[in-house]
Amino acid sequence: xxxxxxxxxxxxxxxxxxxxxxxxxxxxxxxxxxxxxxxxxxxxxxxxxxxxxxxxxxxxxxxxxxxxxxxxxxxxxxxxxxxxxxxxxxxxxxxxxxxxxxxxxxxxxxxxxxxxxxxxxxxxxxxxxxxxxxxxxxxxxxxxxxxxxxxxxxxxxxxxxxxxxxxxxxxxxxxxxxxxxxxxxxxxxxxxxxxxx
Numbered sequence: 198x199x200x201x202x203x204x205x206x207x208x209x210x211x212x213x214x215x216x217x218x219x220x221x222x223x224x225x226x227x228x229x230x231x232x233x234x235x236x237x238x239x240x241x242x243x244x245x246x247x248x249x250x251x252x253x254x255x256x257x258x259x260x261x262x263x264x265x266x267x268x269x270x271x272x273x274x275x276x277x278x279x280x281x282x283x284x285x286x287x288x289x290x291x292x293x294x295x296x297x298x299x300x301x302x303x304x305x306x307x308x309x310x311x312x313x314x315x316x317x318x319x320x321x322x323x324x325x326x327x328x329x330x331x332x333x334x335x336x337x338x339x340x341x342x343x344x345x346x347x348x349x350x351x352x353x354x355x356x357x358x359x360x361x362x363x364x365x366x367x368x369x370x371x372x373x374x375x376x377x378x379x380x381x382x383x384x385x386x387x388x389x390x391x392x393x394x
Contacts (some may be wrong), residue, residue: 200243249343252339264378269287291329305386
């Protein structure tokens, strides 16, 4: 069975409830008055040991500066769908042509504490594509083995005080980079769905 077929089968399976971004010490997710629709692309490289393409955001951005993230952003009215938005953002941020992505489907929507409702779009891409980070938004583009990201042994529980309350979240460390917050939670949700460990 090919990588694309395995991923498609997993996306068609029954999902577990998605993890919230921040969970307060009383177990309640952070309330959000209004949610902004957004989409990210989880681009998985079709190689013997598949990888996931991630970005390091520049330190000059107003939100989430310097953080590790999937290519993506808010869904514009002209996009028409999360898939179109995710592909558009990936092309803008890392010069990944939409035609180079074999879209398999979407995973569970994810609500962030900063007010975004994110739809993860899963796609397969050829390995070693010539990606070019957008200087305004992306400091670096890198690939992490899918097996490493999905392995629960690499998912570390952490906590921090945010808006006066202790919040629980997860993080993943890869070669000096810290993957945390919404990006880590989306990975954990995908791990629970795929169960490739």
